[in-house]
Amino acid sequence: MERTYFDNSATTRMDRRVMEEMLPYFDQRYGNASSMHSFGREAYDAIELARERTAKALGATTREVVFTSGGTESDNLAIQGAAFANIAKGRHIITTAFEHHAVLHTCHFMGSQGFRVTYLPVDGQGLVDPEDLKRAMTKETILVSVMAANNEVGTIQPIRELGAIAHEGGSLFHTDAVQSIAKLPVDIASDNIDLISISAHKFHGPKGVGALCVRKGVKLRPVVYGGGQERGLRSSTENVPGIVGLGKAIKIGVSEMEDSVARMVAIRDRLIDGTLSSLEGCFLNGHRTKRLCNNAHFRFDLVEGEALVLSLDMKGFATSTGSACSTRSAETSHVLKALGVRPEDSRGSLRLSLSKFNTMEEAERFLGAIGEIVARLRSMAPRAARSGGA
Amino acid sequence: MERTYFDNSATTRMDRRVMEEMLPYFDQRYGNASSMHSFGREAYDAIELARERTAKALGATTREVVFTSGGTESDNLAIQGAAFANIAKGRHIITTAFEHHAVLHTCHFMGSQGFRVTYLPVDGQGLVDPEDLKRAMTKETILVSVMAANNEVGTIQPIRELGAIAHEGGSLFHTDAVQSIAKLPVDIASDNIDLISISAHKFHGPKGVGALCVRKGVKLRPVVYGGGQERGLRSSTENVPGIVGLGKAIKIGVSEMEDSVARMVAIRDRLIDGTLSSLEGCFLNGHRTKRLCNNAHFRFDLVEGEALVLSLDMKGFATSTGSACSTRSAETSHVLKALGVRPEDSRGSLRLSLSKFNTMEEAERFLGAIGEIVARLRSMAPRAARSGGA
Amino acid sequence: MAYGRKVMEHFANPRNVGEMKDADGVGRFGNTVDGDEVVLYIKVKDDVISDISFQVFGCAAAIASTSMFTEMVKGKSLEAAIRLTKEDVSEALDGLPPGKIGCSVIAPDALRAAINDYLGRRGRGFITGDEIPPMRR
Amino acid sequence: MAYGRKVMEHFANPRNVGEMKDADGVGRFGNTVDGDEVVLYIKVKDDVISDISFQVFGCAAAIASTSMFTEMVKGKSLEAAIRLTKEDVSEALDGLPPGKIGCSVIAPDALRAAINDYLGRRGRGFITGDEIPPMRR
């Protein structure tokens, strides 16, 4: 069966060019970057090239780039790191209610460590209001963390404005840009960003490698301790092939962004319009235009999300209910809850997330299949659910 | 120039069979293991197979295996995790003076968090005395961490005995086995191990992936927070190719251990005997037999280690002064210091560390080259150093 | 996380789906707000379940386990049918993810409701959870 | 971490190595216990360094920077030579790892010792660090 992959917010297929760049570092240039000999220098040079590429893509300098094991570690290093390092200045952190768990659960942890955390609301369209941030700022605020784009509903936040407000209040500003790299332009200086988290596998790079960009002068406490790699901020033998892959993937991603985004927007819009127009009891979650080029997030009446995703899978479409975490279907998405979606209305969620590898044909195939699948599931539903679920 | 890689304690060349097993997970079975669709299930199944292989190699059950980003994170999760989770029972940690920095610096950090840390001495041969552990145990002791084999001088510690003492005292026992996997047999139950750290790139697997085995019933606090992967102990999208690689590498490593070890021992012994017999002012550091099959660690009078390593590199031999960390030659190895080596005697260190890929021919080539290199460096030394350095 | 083959087979081809107009008993259990919901329809002859059908709103585990459950109880006496547990259903499906058994295998609860409906219509006493002996096959 | 090409070239082929039996001045600096050690031998003519050689115990940076330094000072007046700083040597080598400059570029210190030895043998006053004007080319 031909398979269509519409779950690129969960993870992406690696670009062949990225793989090719990585391969020699597995069994030929396999040195440890800290070693003095020629194998070590090859590894070191490869990491530094990746660092340059990453810095360039984010508008940073090479010394500001810290390689990590992924978005989660980057978020933890940013939040735990900045909070513990700036404890003398204050103990107040501001974030939003619909962050990824890597930020949210880290903030919960900080709450247990004597920090006060404010969770900003989001509106029904999935947008943070800068006025809310203004109101939440206190003299004690040391860190504001707002994601660049949401991983479930794809909405894009006014990062530059939020960053400016944080800075005016004397706070550091972190953004989790895991979903927006190679989809939205970013320049940490003009976007008022002190800390930015990225994860390679979300933009056709390898899994298990990410980066945290740390603006000059920002102090962090490490999360793990050891040999002192990455200027002491992230000890461990560097994942050379992974870092090489990240560097290549971000370079490709940013240089081809314009074309890729245009392609994805066209497919996304066809998916959104086609689905909404052909199916009853189907709604779009999140702002219609202030959303990522690759995200279409629906809510279906009278359909349970997991059953829908598995039914689509049986027809060859890889999709998701929203995020790739929970095993309990009964666990309501904290993102939809933050948007004010009623629990009963968040049961039938479907996220389609695209990449540059998707085609319009795949979108048409999807539109040809979704109707029947939804109809079948609805036909099985008991009457009360059938009439009262909306 | 033909290159000889004698720095396998820093990192190893990946086994081709490991690469082959990993490759499909980059651009074909590229799903997120938490996804419900077929791509996700492929990834999930691959991880579970790797988990079985890892568990089998360590004498653990699959539920006891937690995949991480490497040895450093495993050590941090073990120590920070066990200490913070067991704070109610006590605040005393025991380790040794010659652990890897991933353990040592984590223990320093724990010291800053209100824990008391005892650093056991090692003797001149690089061995920990179980009697010292017995004496150090207190009612407050919650964690004992002793490495299975040292990464610089290669000496092997009496883990089973130390574990038994820790358990008698009611403490958890952690061992950093990063250097000993596929070189020494291990069975966590009979070896009295509660927590064991491993790192794939040290046994011909990929960089940036490791595991911590956590005995059933042992409670840990996570180090990073997020989506709840690895039973909540290690959040982040799983590094599927990396984990697949770790699983394959440990399976190969353990199943071929006997042959590989025998090969390495023969080469190691030739290197040790050949060097000691042909060069004056040259000594072996660490116990002659209670050492890893792949480690030869020398000390040369009147030669500075870095200059020696770089001279060897110019002749095609990749070696190290001891560990792959510091850039300051003047920084004395904490391991040699723990062995009681005088600072002036630890300047001329050379570690040769082997893998199954090394050959006896390479050893002979090395023995043919080392004499002249040492002689050249000694000839440059000022007179006082030349006569008084020993 | 992943469902086994048998679960997916029942999910793809659920047995006994649909409303039953002339049922002797109907039982509903669960809710659609934050859980799954099952409606069971039974026909009863000599205290034996002679026919059964269901409707469901829920995840794949809810659909598959209800389908499997209807197969398991068809032809069984009421007394035997009422003794089948969530775990029995899970076992018959070669296992379900741990978190799913509690919240999605609700067909046994719906059956109790359906039997009570049947008994009630006939003026016979209801059964409660407590009356079911803690015996497994 | 890595050394540049010029450093490695001087490390592989150090210039002016060796003891000088008939030196006009000899200076020793550093120690072999936990640092590097350099001995410089100079010949002086009309307060100009006409010849120079060195011995060294130390890392590649110590060897290369001492080699480079001897090339830089040869033919210079004592006064000009004494003004060369560690940073000048590092620059001439196209840079050294930051940590290395402080601890391994000790040839300028050895030169001061050698010049003082030369001056002392001739009964002339010593120079100390303070007397060297803080001027850079």
Ligand SMILES: Cc1ncc(COP(=O)(O)O)c(C=O)c1O
């Ligand atoms: C917005 C966001 N932040 C953080 C993460 C965590 O990244 P990773 O899984 O690479 O650790 C993800 C994806 O999982 C994400 O979508």
Ligand SMILES: Cc1ncc(COP(=O)(O)O)c(C=O)c1O
């Ligand atoms: C004994 C020991 N422990 C821990 C580590 C850290 O492992 P990694 O570099 O994979 O984080 C190493 C190697 O670097 C080691 O040799």
